[in-house]
Amino acid sequence: MARKYIDNPNACSLVHTMNIIGNKWKPIILYLLSNGSMRFGMLNALIPTISKKVLTNQLKELENDGLLLRQSFAEIPPRVEYSLTEKAVGLLPVLRMLSDWANEAYPEMDFEQCRIIENGKASVQQRV
Amino acid sequence: MARKYIDNPNACSLVHTMNIIGNKWKPIILYLLSNGSMRFGMLNALIPTISKKVLTNQLKELENDGLLLRQSFAEIPPRVEYSLTEKAVGLLPVLRMLSDWANEAYPEMDFEQCRIIENGKASVQQRV
């Protein structure tokens, strides 16, 4: 095996973007925060099938990559608010385009609700 | 746990898009095919760190989701050409925006090459 790297700046920044947001949960988290900050528990309620462990982990990674701001208030019971950074706001129009693309490319799909099936994968109804 | 689904059409189509292209290799594959069709071996050479098994698998999934066309020629040795469908072409500007976003959001990164480190994760140099 010769090369040990991908030798193309555009592919490369794309790889980097997908390393940061290219998974099941992160785009939804960013999307849900697009109208303002939200508490941990609220995010967990709006994405009912994510486990607390994984949500915590995704939020931590997004924070480390500079996409989320985490504000913890010294109250009892605790309150933690998550909000988007400027970096993340710059990503919102692109997320919007990704969602528009799905609506156009898969008109037979019904995107009113994503049912979450047993193994945790999101699945979408066929339109009848 | 109450709801078993995500109750938001926009989040939902976004989830669907990420189910289709939201992983390490698929965006690169689509990007590399943006200038025309390419053979299996060429793709494998341009993404030197993907294993044949995984490449085969990703190509199959992309074909099933209607993003790739696979043409197999009855020659010896075999020749198989992969190319983008219309659906996939519609995604290219969005992929472009994702890569532009990384360049803007992480100016300290050097996207000339993605080095691939031991565990297969792509990593990018810091600019010095």
Next chain:
DNA sequence: AATAGTGGTAACCAAAAAGTAACTAATGGC
């Protein structure tokens, strides 16, 4: 007769990601 070349597949194994259930701290209300 052996080898190269292409696009795979099969069996097997390792690593990463994700799920589950129980537990914590600190306070207010009953």
Next chain:
DNA sequence: GCCATTAGTTACTTTTTGGTTACCACTATT
């Protein structure tokens, strides 16, 4: 004294993903 509340953490298990090696078909070349 007991329970509820919130945002987690911990330990453990399961699922998913990815990697490795060997192998195949079929022909041309050496």
